[in-house]
Amino acid sequence: MRLHHVQVAIPAGGEGEARRFWVDALGMTEVDKPSELRARGGLWVRGGAAEVHLGVEEPFQPARKAHPALLLESVAELEDVASRLQQAGFEVDHTQRESFPGHVRVHAFDGHGNRVELLATGP
Template identity: 65%
Template structure:
């Protein structure tokens, strides 16, 4: 059996606070400590349930505009609440493809570094 352990996204040097605003404050994920041997590299790790996102420093930095993690939420109300929270926090949220994924509703958001993230739920 194979299961997903984490998804790695990149940020520029010094981008950790912007990552915290998106992942922790916007999506409500918990920041988890990086192992001491990795902490000196910068970046930050976030978890909610089984989903874990690692944001690492990469230079030169190029945002992932097409490749993206897709995070599932329990219901449409949660999806809409998260979209509203991210918008209120100043992040780009795109609902144009809300109903294009059969049996699901979704939106795409862009973290403060331009990385694409999908939030999806069942219909």
């Protein structure tokens, strides 16, 4: 068994802000949704083996605790991504940086307030 994708909710009309976080700042690639699902709104993104489906949910409530965790290749890549997110104006929380044994991690919040964990193997 392996994970196919993670679904993250966004509000109606939130696709632009989702692209700004997931594609522009995080560096994932938008992939085409099947034609029968496009009318629902949202978008799908992929980076390496990770796929995230950003789906419209009304009423919208950001996920502040539940979250996808994306494993990056190195601590250097983690630092680069965290810096890009901060430069783009997104909140990045470094307070739990070394609280996950064997990993370095940060938590970022997309433009809708959803929590996303970024981690890399490291000290």
